Amino acid sequence: SQTIHQWPATLVQPVGSPLSLECTVEGTSNPNLYWYRQAAGRGLQLLFYSVGIGQISSEVPQNLSASRPQDRQFILSSKKLLLSDSGFYLCAWSGTAGEKLFFGSGTQLSVL
Amino acid sequence: DQQVKQNSPSLSVQEGRISILNCDYTNSMFDYFLWYKKYPAEGPTFLISISSIKDKNEDGRFTVFLNKSAKHLSLHIVPSQPGDSAVYFCAASGTYGQNFVFGPGTRLSVLP
Numbered sequence: 001s002q003t004i005h006q007w008p009a010t011l012v013q014p015v016g017s018p019l020s021l022e023c024t025v026e027g028t029s030n031p032n033l034y035w036y037r038q039a040a041g042r043g044l045q046l047l048f049y050s051v052g053i054g055q056i057s058s059e060v061p062q063n064l065s066a067s068r069p070q071d072r073q074f075i076l077s078s079k080k081l082l083l084s085d086s087g088f089y090l091c092a093w094s095g096t097a098g099e100k101l102f103f104g105s106g107t108q109l110s111v112l
Numbered sequence: 113d114q115q116v117k118q119n120s121p122s123l124s125v126q127e128g129r130i131s132i133l134n135c136d137y138t139n140s141m142f143d144y145f146l147w148y149k150k151y152p153a154e155g156p157t158f159l160i161s162i163s164s165i166k167d168k169n170e171d172g173r174f175t176v177f178l179n180k181s182a183k184h185l186s187l188h189i190v191p192s193q194p195g196d197s198a199v200y201f202c203a204a205s206g207t208y209g210q211n212f213v214f215g216p217g218t219r220l221s222v223l224p
Contacts, residue, residue: 006155036214042216043201043214043216043217044203044217045214046211046212046213046214049211059211088153090155090156092155092212094212099144099161100146100158100161101146101148101158101203101205102158103148103156104155105155106153106154106155108153
């Protein structure tokens with residue numbers, strides 16, 4: 001069966017520090033991969049999605065970037081965090097048919 | 113412009129009664145519609161979905177209805193249980209699911 005791993009679960013970072021969140025998927029090949037963010041009291045905002053290695057689409061201009069160095073690995077990064085980057089970050093995957101999206105357990109990021 | 117709308121931020125229902133969560137969309141090109149349930153500090157979990165070629169899909173206590181002409185779908189939970197208390201997200205995707213668009217969510221509280 002397929003599983004998705006996302007870490008860390010919680011992270012507290014000072015403003016201006018770098019960020020790296022990692023996500024890996026097991027049990028499937030060539031998945032579509034996604035990064036979503038849920039700000040406090042808000043819905044799910046799509047940040048990036050990827051349909052293959054090195055292929056990244058950005059949905060929202062921001063202080064973040066994403067990379068997909070391997071088929072089942074998706075990384076969310078920032079060179080310098082802003083206060084507004086605080087939120088709950090979710091990695092997700094879907095098959096290429098796109099009928100269903102599966103989420104990781106999330107990372108609660110607090111930028112202070 | 114929100115493509116997927118959930119106009120009720122919250123809903124309270126007595127245990128054993130029916131919960132009806134509503135969702136409206138604007139993009140007629142969406143092919144799949146999904147409902148997710150989310151507890152605090154956890155990733156959303158998939159509940160039920162429906163293809164645009166159907167008007168109803170049922171899974172246990174959960175039924176989703178789709179009215180394409182009205183661009184409206186609803187999730188019915190019968191009977192409602194206290195464990196159903198969570199935030200429910202409506203989502204829609206196009207062909208190949210490269211872009212899942214989520215509504216802002218509805219917080220359901222099932223009162224014992």
